[in-house]
Amino acid sequence: MNVQLKITPEFSLAYQKYAGFTPGETIRLYVRTSGPGTGGLFYAVEKDQYEADDTLYEVAGLRFIIRPSDFWYFDGGTLSYDEQLGEYGFMFTNPGLQP
16 A cells, blocks of 8 residues: 655755754654543654565655554645744644544
């Protein structure tokens, strides 16, 4: 299954600038929870290696991967970056996850 996800070049370049990732690195996108109880959901990132079942996106020098267990969260979404917000400008939107 392929995940329909848009990752803007600005998103990738901002991770290189603010998080120190370098072109050619592979970054896994996955789902995390926060807070006690049910908490909220948000995306997280970490350096990782590509596996056969992953969906791969190559954007502005970085390789982003998503594992099948996290497809549901990212499918239909957009990862973008708002330069005016500096290091806090990373955004994930997914109309499919709206109540």
